[in-house]
Amino acid sequence: MENAETLTQAIIEMEEEKAMALTRRLLEEGTAPMAIFKAYQNALMAVGKRFEEGVYFIPELILSGNMMNEAMEIIKPYLTEEKSRDDQERIGKIIIATIEGDIHDIGKNIVATLLELNGFEVKDLGVDIAKDQIISEARELDADVIGLSGLLTLSFDPMRELVEALKAEGLRDKIKVIIGGGQMDEQVRDYVGADAFVVDAVSGIKLCKAWVD
Amino acid sequence: MTDIKDHVSPSQLQADFLEKWVSGEGIDFIDDNASESYQYRAGLIKDAIQLKKSPDRVPVVPLCTFAPVNLYGYTGKEAMYDPHILGKVSLDYCKEYDADAAGAAPMVMYGPALETLDYRLYKWPGHGVKEELYYQFVEKEYMKAEEYDHFIADPSDYWFRVWLPRTHGALGPLAELPPIYGTMELPMAGPWLCALGAPPIQEAYKALLEAGRQCFEWINVLGPYLAQITQAGFPFYAGGATKAPFDVLGDSFRGTVQLMMDLYRRPEKVLAAVERLVPLMVDSGAAGAYANNNPLVFIPLHKGADGFMSNEQFEKFYWPTLKGVMVGLIEKGCVPICFVEGGYNQRLEYLTEVPEGQCMFIFDKTDMARARKILGGKSCIGGGFPVSLIVTGNVQQVQDETKRLLDSAAGDGGYVLSIGCAMDEAKEDTLKAFIRTGKEYGKY
Numbered sequence: 001m002e003n004a005e006t007l008t009q010a011i012i013e014m015e016e017e018k019a020m021a022l023t024r025r026l027l028e029e030g031t032a033p034m035a036i037f038k039a040y041q042n043a044l045m046a047v048g049k050r051f052e053e054g055v056y057f058i059p060e061l062i063l064s065g066n067m068m069n070e071a072m073e074i075i076k077p078y079l080t081e082e083k084s085r086d087d088q089e090r091i092g093k094i095i096i097a098t099i100e101g102d103i104h105d106i107g108k109n110i111v112a113t114l115l116e117l118n119g120f121e122v123k124d125l126g127v128d129i130a131k132d133q134i135i136s137e138a139r140e141l142d143a144d145v146i147g148l149s150g151l152l153t154l155s156f157d158p159m160r161e162l163v164e165a166l167k168a169e170g171l172r173d174k175i176k177v178i179i180g181g182g183q184m185d186e187q188v189r190d191y192v193g194a195d196a197f198v199v200d201a202v203s204g205i206k207l208c209k210a211w212v213d
Numbered sequence: 214m215t216d217i218k219d220h221v222s223p224s225q226l227q228a229d230f231l232e233k234w235v236s237g238e239g240i241d242f243i244d245d246n247a248s249e250s251y252q253y254r255a256g257l258i259k260d261a262i263q264l265k266k267s268p269d270r271v272p273v274v275p276l277c278t279f280a281p282v283n284l285y286g287y288t289g290k291e292a293m294y295d296p297h298i299l300g301k302v303s304l305d306y307c308k309e310y311d312a313d314a315a316g317a318a319p320m321v322m323y324g325p326a327l328e329t330l331d332y333r334l335y336k337w338p339g340h341g342v343k344e345e346l347y348y349q350f351v352e353k354e355y356m357k358a359e360e361y362d363h364f365i366a367d368p369s370d371y372w373f374r375v376w377l378p379r380t381h382g383a384l385g386p387l388a389e390l391p392p393i394y395g396t397m398e399l400p401m402a403g404p405w406l407c408a409l410g411a412p413p414i415q416e417a418y419k420a421l422l423e424a425g426r427q428c429f430e431w432i433n434v435l436g437p438y439l440a441q442i443t444q445a446g447f448p449f450y451a452g453g454a455t456k457a458p459f460d461v462l463g464d465s466f467r468g469t470v471q472l473m474m475d476l477y478r479r480p481e482k483v484l485a486a487v488e489r490l491v492p493l494m495v496d497s498g499a500a501g502a503y504a505n506n507n508p509l510v511f512i513p514l515h516k517g518a519d520g521f522m523s524n525e526q527f528e529k530f531y532w533p534t535l536k537g538v539m540v541g542l543i544e545k546g547c548v549p550i551c552f553v554e555g556g557y558n559q560r561l562e563y564l565t566e567v568p569e570g571q572c573m574f575i576f577d578k579t580d581m582a583r584a585r586k587i588l589g590g591k592s593c594i595g596g597g598f599p600v601s602l603i604v605t606g607n608v609q610q611v612q613d614e615t616k617r618l619l620d621s622a623a624g625d626g627g628y629v630l631s632i633g634c635a636m637d638e639a640k641e642d643t644l645k646a647f648i649r650t651g652k653e654y655g656k657y
């Protein structure tokens with residue numbers, strides 16, 4: 001019998017066509033939209049686990065995230081009285097952005113998607129964002145974490161300036177700062193004054209979850 | 214090169230090309246000292262590539278993009294808009310910092326020509342990024358999924374009539390051109406020529422010619438500075454450049470996000486496309502090497518790094534065609550130099566499959582002790598020094614790390630001291646400390 005569990009398995013195994021067809025069929029047959037949503041959530045958790053185990057990599061993170069987004073479009077018309085995805089309880093709030101001067105966003109986008117799937121309220125400000133805007137958005141959202149992305153060495157100084165501005169505004173103790181990107185290491189973390197650096201998406205999500213726990 | 218190609222083995226062909234490069238043949242050196250310095254420096258690099266045991270010392274070759282510009286107080290925009298500035302800082306940098314090879318200044322390119330073309334693949338200083346910064350790639354889905362067949366059947370036609378119009382705004386009208394193949398017969402030549410006469414297409418060609426004129430003027434100003442660099446005794450660390458087929462597809466055509474999903478959605482198309490690119494990328498790299506009389510061909514590697522894909526995916530989609538390009542370059546007498554961005558800790562064993570003593574791998578985040586262990590005696594390795602220390606560290610830290618790196622990676626030859634990243638920026642004291650320590654401590 002095909003059910004939500006079969007759907008979860010199809011997603012985990014990257015069987016995209018099967019997963020989409022099954023999503024439609026289950027909804028037509030009257031499965032609750034939230035059960036479908038849950039099936040995707042479970043699948044993406046399992047995908048994240050396989051990533052940590054070194055079985056899955058970027059292709060699977062991207063494809064599973066994409067399946068989830070496609071499925072949300074299919075589910076939308078069925079979400080009348082059911083709780084929508086946005087009504088879910090959130091475990092923490094995070095502002096994420098590529099820092100001023102840098103326009104790279106692939107890593108940042110993957111992290112933002114995974115954070116949402118893991119229950120965070122995520123405000124993604126985009127690329128090349130000035131520190132003042134990031135700080136004011138963090139203040140407005142009452143963010144727990146600021147996630148800064150940067151691929152190039154030119155991102156180091158603007159990140160450091162942001163942390164200094166956070167201190168000057170008395171916000172540093174309230175907000176964790178995590179930096180991510182190809183050239184990040186302990187040396188850069190120390191220079192920037194961030195709480196942590198990461199070079200892959202899943203370890204970043206793990207850290208953020210531990211912080212808000 | 215072509216006249217001798219049919220008579221000698223690839224390894225001999227490469228040895229001859231390297232020998233010719235090291236000799237400095239055809240360079241009008243300023244004095245005997247410069248000539249000797251050139252041969253010494255290029256000789257160190259040649260010895261490293263050929264895994265010569267215990268040469269004099271390790272070659273010290275930090276890779277740069279905009280770092281010389283930034284070290285002399287100029288902005289990225291000034292370098293991209295004034296070839297005198299670019300030329301002067303490149304020459305001054307070589308003389309003052311005294312590394313063993315010079316960077317390819319023309320890779321900084323000329324802003325006015327990019328403006329003429331309405332070039333959309335990058336943003337550059339004063340054109341989408343701040344004037345003091347450096348150019349950056351704008352990754353998008355420039356090729357649609359349904360266009361794979363066109364790309365595979367005829368990459369040049371696809372490149373010219375579909376991709377170029379999309380990525381170069383001023384060349385947009387070229388999308389209306391019919392294929393060139395009608396030119397084979399008088400009665401069939403009309404459609405192509407008539408289309409060429411249409412005003413928008415005329416404008417597109419005018420823009421292309423204008424960009425060419427601008428670049429020609431630019432290189433004629435920059436060229437004499439570059440000549441002075443070699444005449445003063447510094448070889449260039451790249452004669453040509455090319456890319457791994459998977460990165461071509463992922464960076465400039467499909468985009469990372471789409472290509473990674475293609476591995477599941479249309480794997481056979483991805484494989485056909487990357488295979489189709491192999492001879493094209495070999496020719497592209499070798500052409501630069503021949504034109505510059507320098508066998509070193511740079512191959513920056515992007516999307517096959519640890520974390521990007523599994524070993525199984527690497528083995529299927531990335532490595533065979535990269536290896537194909539490397540072997541193809543060697544067969545043409547060139548030396549493939551892979552600039553291995555990110556980490557390759559899971560992939561090092563694959564790299565042993567290329568011909569021994571004929572390639573170089575410059576690493577970024579890879580564990581250099583392991584790289585030495587696995588590739589030692591097989592291929593020249595280099596890099597592994599964190600750029601973060603050059604940009605944010607102090608002299609003592611740089612000295613310590615340089616020594617540590619040399620201890621773990623230099624072995625008894627086959628190593629080039631380099632930084633794990635082509636530097637957009639650097640600091641004078643740390644970079645000088647890196648080069649000085651490398652020369653002093655890197656003696657065999």
